[in-house]
Amino acid sequence: MHAIIAGSGLVGALTAFALKQVGIESTLYDQVDLVNAAMKSGGGPVVVEFGESGGCVLLACSALRVLRTLGLLDEVMAASSPSQYTTWFKINGTSRIALDAVKVSADCGETDPALRAPVQIMRSKLHSIFIQAYCDGVIAQFADGTTAVGDFLVGADGIHSATRRAIFGESTKAEFTGVIGHIGVVKTKEHGIDLKETLAFYIDREKKQMAWAFKVTEELGAVQVMTFNDPIPVEGEEYRPYSDLPKESTRLADMMASWGVPKHVEEMMRKSFRISPAAIYDLKDLPTFHKGRVVLLGDSAHGMVPNAGLGLLTGIEDVGVLLELFRHYQDEKDIPTVFNLYSKLRVPRGHNASLRSREMAKQYYTGSSGIGHFKLRVGIFLFNHNLMKYHNVYDCPAEVNAAITATL
Template identity: 70%
Template sequence: MHAVIIGSGLVGAASALALHQVGIQSTLYDQVDLVQAAIKSGGVGAAVDFGDSGGSVLLASNALRVLKTLGLLDLVLASSFPSEYTTWFKINGTAKIALDAVNVMKSGGETDPALMAPVQILRSRLHNILMQACQKAGIRCYTGKKLVSITEIEIGVVAQFADGSTATGDFLIGADGIHSAVRRQLFGDSCKAVFTGAIGHIGVVRTKENNITLTETCAFYLEREKKQTAWTFKVSEELAAVQVMTFDEPQPAEGEEYRPYSNLPKESTRLADLMASWGVPKHVEEMMRKSFRISPAAIYDLPNLPSYNKGRVVLLGDSAHGMVPNAGLGLLTGLEDVGVLLELFRRFPDQKDLSKVLELYSKIRVPKGHEASQKSRDMAKQYYTGSSNMGHFLLRVGIFLFNHNWIKFGEVYDCPAEVAAAVAAL
């Protein structure tokens, strides 16, 4: 079989590698146009989705399990930094609350010591690892391919692109993100993602070079009543990421998310000054002020879809369940999608079982996608609404309960076990 994969981001590339493991060939197609990006840059280094853009991503146990299955765990661990604790502060750095992330993973059912500590890794570095693995596996990627239509034929599915070219496969995977063209082809414009009004400005800074000491690997600074939020993430002994949320800026053009600001001095000063006016700790302010790259990320939320599959087409990642980013839930859920699809094809490798695989995938993943999206929405609401003092107190109580195993933060998601249970229920 051959798969057409629309979108060559993290989930798209991981999907191609997963299919390669079970002998299914695939080709990646992405609308990003590297030539146009270079022209628009006017001679300045252009950073697009295939380059250094975005900040860090958190990979917890469920995501690491899938990467281990793909044979990439060692590379990822060597390129990341363990994040054994997640911490919350009031906006000025007082009233620390710490979640023991390792204990949470253990209580949730993780038994592999190598997977118990979540890790922080630059999004661009993780993407490079995945794309280099695709290249090594002989998986081709074509850029400048903007999808305009999908047509099912008797023997497969045809993708039509804006440049007049086509791609034909036995099935098609939509992994083209929150503004998925594949999703719109399947379900219409009524399933478009909704802009939440928030924009995250993500900076990456060389901490060692700028004499910035970062003691927390993952920290949140909150002033709920004023909707003031800043985050810091330690990626290595030399690098870290910082993010600040704003709610009063215009919605960026679709597809422009994560494109680094071209006027870095202006934006770094503006955002650092804003953070300073909030009273964030000095090192957090300096992280934004000294960032060598800042990327804006408009925050969208996707209404729950009733299905992730239609005919020979299936949705993975943000195409299926784009959610307000929180605790790495978006990428984690997307990699779970990849793991489930891989296990289904392991069990049903014959082409005659293709429809069964895609339908079962949707049946297994829709409830989980809805659950993760709602959890993410609830977390965002907790950060941006209510009394600061009461909200921080309730957060402290909740983290205490998690740390002492009185309630569980979550369960480890075992893709083979989930698929086995679904198959047994047939």
């Protein structure tokens, strides 16, 4: 069989590699020449800008399980660093709340201690690992109007997916949430910035201002600033539309200083060498992730707001499920069965991740600083003490086996 994959981002590249493991060759298409850039780098750091989504990503155990199945776990682990605690603060760095992610993963059923800590990795590094894993077999093509023939089409072209809109219509266009921001990458060690927290969120719920600071490696950090495009004017204060957020690190750092963020967070932005803009969109829940011989994976199926750090995790699970399904069904005539089972398994999981992400965004952007922060503290206490489950560990082979057995 031969697959056409629209989008060679993180999910598209990983899909190509996964399909190759079950004997399905792919042609990867992208609107930009990411494959070529990754291949040219010869294993070194890839100088590729990821547009709206630079910086780093956090991957929790369900995604790490898929990478282990694909034989990529060691390489990803070597390029990333574990993040035991996720922390939240008020915008000025007070009132620390910490989620013990390692304990929570164990409580939620992660049996492998090596996978319990979520890991942080530079997005560009992760992408080069995925692309280079498949380098030999890649046939890269770009959006130049040519046509291609394959047995099925994978839409992995992100939250604004043209594939999705072509099969389900323009009503499935992603919607702008009003939140915009910028992500900076900074050489923390070189600038003497000491990050005590590996993953920290600083929030002003009333003003709807937020800063995120990540320790990615001993040398590198990432910093993110986010706010609503049009904050509601505060009485007595000058109305300041954020539709014109400054793009340079100095002006962004000055703006963050005016919000009252801790000095080291402001410094991270001031010293950032790469700034990527991020406009946050959300996608309405789709009733199915396939139609005919077209299947959607990653953000094209379930693009979500980034507040819960679940987008890529959910996309990597998609890849894991498709891989396991094609292990069972190898004949081209089985494609409808594969896609039906894929939607059956992935639609509820995608909807759940989108819902949790929306709820987290709501918790960040509504309520007062005092009560909102207190509610978050109560929620995290419940997770830390296993009084509520933080997530479900998703094991793709087990999920697929159960779904296939149910059809017999």
